[in-house]
Every structure is written in structure tokens, then in C-alpha cells.
Amino acid sequence: MSHDSLKHLTEMDPQTLEDLIAKYGQEVWNFAYSITKNRSMSDDIAQDVFIQVYRHVTSFRGEASVKTWLMKITRNISYNYRNTAFFRRVLLVGITSNDYSHSAEQSFIEKEAANNVWKQVFTLPLKFREVLVLHAKYQLSLKEIASILQVPEGTVKSRLFGARKRMSALLKEEWS
Amino acid sequence: MNQPNPDWYGALQDNPLKEQTFTDQLASKITINAISSTRKTASIPRRLSFIGLAMACVLGLILFTNERETIKPTVTTSSTPADNSEWQQLVNQQSPGYDVLYVRDYSDKSTLVFSKRITKVTGIPVIARRNDPPGVQVITLRVDNFEPTMQQWQPWQWGGTVSTGFRVDKDGIFYERAEDKLITAGGGLETTTLFYGIVVDSDISEVRVTDGQGIQHSATIIPYQEGYTYWFAPLPFHRDEKYTVQGLDSHGNIITS
Numbered sequence: 001m002s003h004d005s006l007k008h009l010t011e012m013d014p015q016t017l018e019d020l021i022a023k024y025g026q027e028v029w030n031f032a033y034s035i036t037k038n039r040s041m042s043d044d045i046a047q048d049v050f051i052q053v054y055r056h057v058t059s060f061r062g063e064a065s066v067k068t069w070l071m072k073i074t075r076n077i078s079y080n081y082r083n084t085a086f087f088r089r090v091l092l093v094g095i096t097s098n099d100y101s102h103s104a105e106q107s108f109i110e111k112e113a114a115n116n117v118w119k120q121v122f123t124l125p126l127k128f129r130e131v132l133v134l135h136a137k138y139q140l141s142l143k144e145i146a147s148i149l150q151v152p153e154g155t156v157k158s159r160l161f162g163a164r165k166r167m168s169a170l171l172k173e174e175w176s
Numbered sequence: 177m178n179q180p181n182p183d184w185y186g187a188l189q190d191n192p193l194k195e196q197t198f199t200d201q202l203a204s205k206i207t208i209n210a211i212s213s214t215r216k217t218a219s220i221p222r223r224l225s226f227i228g229l230a231m232a233c234v235l236g237l238i239l240f241t242n243e244r245e246t247i248k249p250t251v252t253t254s255s256t257p258a259d260n261s262e263w264q265q266l267v268n269q270q271s272p273g274y275d276v277l278y279v280r281d282y283s284d285k286s287t288l289v290f291s292k293r294i295t296k297v298t299g300i301p302v303i304a305r306r307n308d309p310p311g312v313q314v315i316t317l318r319v320d321n322f323e324p325t326m327q328q329w330q331p332w333q334w335g336g337t338v339s340t341g342f343r344v345d346k347d348g349i350f351y352e353r354a355e356d357k358l359i360t361a362g363g364g365l366e367t368t369t370l371f372y373g374i375v376v377d378s379d380i381s382e383v384r385v386t387d388g389q390g391i392q393h394s395a396t397i398i399p400y401q402e403g404y405t406y407w408f409a410p411l412p413f414h415r416d417e418k419y420t421v422q423g424l425d426s427h428g429n430i431i432t433s
């Protein structure tokens with residue numbers, strides 16, 4: 001999905017939406033989960049992100065990459081979910097089988113994280129975690145991360161330094 | 177950041193969890209909902225469509241049939257500040273083609289309207305998978321929350337929509353969730369939690385939702401003429417609770433949980 005193919009669109013067609021979901025769906029979900037640590041909420045957030053994209057493709061002006069644009073929307077929606085009452089949003093099917101409590105999800109992560117590094121990432125404070133994920137997993141530049149977080153680059157740099165330092169300590173402790 | 181990236185950066189290229197999280201089913205669900213939500217907003221003035229949180233949920237049932245839904249609904253009504261045709265009209269002002277299944281007072285100030293729509297997907301079957309045959313159908317389940325204004329009843333707080341797609345073969349078997357005897361969707365408003373869905377197993381005569389405090393709530397069962405039976409259960413709000421949905425037969429035996 002190139003910048004140019006989206007930035008001139010005034011209305012998104014279903015096929016473009018499908019292509020976007022196929023290409024970025026997992027990435028959007030992963031970032032939402034990195035923020036919320038809640039699978040059901042991440043399902044909802046991923047959906048809201050693509051609904052917003054479908055409705056408001058004109059908000060993409062090509063100044064950032066499609067991925068950066070999507071990550072910014074994902075972060076905004078994820079924070080909204082975190083900050084508003086849990087049931088203000090419609091939940092996905094499967095609500096009955098999910099446990100939304102923090103401790104339950106943390107236990108789940110302990111068992112189901114893809115590897116030990118991810119497991120430790122989820123123990124970081126959110127401000128460290130999101131910067132680290134955007135830098136390490138999504139390989140975004142400090143400038144792009146600053147744009148997503150709407151903070152100065154220096155702040156991003158400082159948080160990234162802190163996150164790496166904390167992670168190094170955690171991993172060293174685990175491996176020793 | 178002039179320092180080289182640490183060695184452990186590579187491990188973060190994996191997805192965070194071992195399990196597959198962004199599934200084809202979720203992708204289909206999102207596609208359905210994105211398209212249907214856009215249709216909704218295009219049909220009414222923005223100032224009306226976004227005045228609050230109502231809830232809509234889409235259950236996509238992809239059927240291998242070309243017949244279009246034409247049967248009139250059987251409406252179960254517990255309270256009708258306006259008659260059913262008015263509710264039907266109000267719902268269809270949000271998005272056309274819905275049949276009202278059930279109306280229930282939510283509070284002194286608002287009313288929940290549960291409705292469904294069956295539509296045939298035309299053109300590129302974006303809601304289906306790419307290799308699905310043409311002529312698929314989608315069942316959309318929806319709950320709107322209306323409140324009275326000085327002049328008329330209007331949607332009360334319009335919120336996001338969520339959808340899911342269940343593929344069904346020509347015999348009505350959910351081949352991706354063949355074991356499911358009861359399809360459940362959930363959502364909520366500020367002071368109530370909503371559960372609703374479709375009864376797949378005809379042996380199920382009662383649907384019971386148990387909240388985290390062990391209190392049991394019976395759902396309203398809504399048989400419908402096209403063959404599906406729907407159910408709807410608005411519950412008192414409890415945050416961070418586990419809910420259990422059970423389908424029971426006429427003898428009270430639990431068929432599915």
C-alpha cells in the first residue's frame with residue numbers, strides 16, 4: 001500500500017480496505033495489545049481503527065507513511081479505550097469467555113508471550129513500552145515516534161533510553 | 177539514538193503472543209462492520225447520527241443461497257412508547273433494511289430496540305473470503321438505544337460497531353464453528369450489559385446468562401419465521417466480570433455453555 005495510492009482518495013473502496021486490513025491488521029492489533037494488554041480490547045481497537053480509516057481516508061495526507069498513520073490512530077483509540085469506562089464500547093463475540101482483569105491478562109502473557117523478551121516488554125511501564133515497541137518492532141524513526149506520541153523527539157529519545165536500560169536489566173536478571 | 181540496537185531487538189520482530197490473534201474471522205468481521213457503519217452514517221445527518229452511544233453489532237452469517245430476505249418480522253414488545261412501525265422507522269432511519277425483533281425499556285429515559293437485517297452481498301464478496309462463491313448473505317444483529325426529545329424519539333448516543341462473520345454451509349452448519357450451538361454477541365451501554373445472538377440448536381429452549389456474582393438472568397427467546405431463533409438479554413452493568421452464557425433444553429439440562 002503506497003502513500004500515493006491513499007493520499008488522493010476521497011473515499012475508500014472496500015477492496016482497498018481489505019488490502020489494508022490484510023497488510024496491516026496484525027500490526028495494528030499487536031500495537032493495540034502492546035498498549036492495552038487485553039486481547040478483546042485489541043480486537044475492538046483494531047476494528048475501530050479500520051472503521052475510522054475507511055470513513056476518513058481523507059485524513060491521510062501522505063505526510064507520514066501509511067504504517068505511521070495507522071499506528072497513530074491505533075494509539076489514540078487505544079488510549080481512549082484505556083481511559084473510558086470499559087463497557088462504553090461494544091465488545092466482540094466471545095465476551096463470555098474472556099477475562100478482562102489485569103491480573104488474568106498478565107498471567108496469560110506469562111504463559112503465552114511469544115518469547116522472553118516480549119514477556120519482559122509487557123512488564124515495562126506504558127510510556128517505555130510503547131516507545132520501545134514502535135522503535136524495535138515497527139522500526140520507526142525517533143521523528144516518526146515523536147509524531148505518533150505527539151511529544152518532542154528528545155522525549156522519545158529519553159524514554160527509549162530508559163526502556164532499553166530497564167529491559168537490559170530485566171533480561172540480565174532473567175538470564176543470570 | 178546513536179547507540180546500536182541491542183541484540184534482543186530481533187526477538188521483538190515476532191508477534192507478541194504465540195497464538196494467532198488477528199484471524200481471518202476477525203478481518204472479515206472488521207470489513208463487514210466498516211462497510212455497514214459507513215452506510216449507516218451516510219444515511220442520516222451527522223448531527224443526529226453522532227449524538228451518543230447506541231450499540232450495533234453485526235453477526236455475519238454467510239449463507240450459500242441467493243434468496244433475499246423478505247419475510248416480515250414477528251415483534252416481541254415489552255414497552256411501546258411508539259408502536260412497532262415507528263420503532264421500525266426509527267431504526268431504518270439509522271440504516272435501512274432492519275426488522276425489529278424486540279423492544280424493551282432501558283430506563284425512564286431510553287428504550288432498547290433489537291433488530292436484524294439479512295442482506296445479499298453483491299459485487300466483489302468483500303465480506304466473504306475471496307474464494308467464497310457468489311450469492312452470500314449476511315445477517316446483521318443490532319441494538320439501538322433511543323431516547324425521547326421534545327419532538328420525537330431519537331438515537332441516544334451513537335457508538336462504534338462491531339461485527340463478526342460466521343460462514344454457514346448450505347445445510348446451515350457453521351463449518352468454522354461447527355460445535356457452536358449458540359451464537360453469542362455482547363456489548364454494553366453505560367449501565368447495562370447486553371448479550372444477544374442466535375440459537376443454532378433447536379433443542380435449546382432457554383438461554384441463561386450468569387453474571388460474576390452468580391446471579392442468573394434469562395434471555396428473551398425470539399423465534400423468527402425464516403428459521404433462525406434470536407435471543408436478547410440486557411443485564412445490570414458490572415465491570416470486569418466474567419459472564420457465562422448457557423443454552424438449556426426444555427428439561428433444564430445444559431446443552432451448551
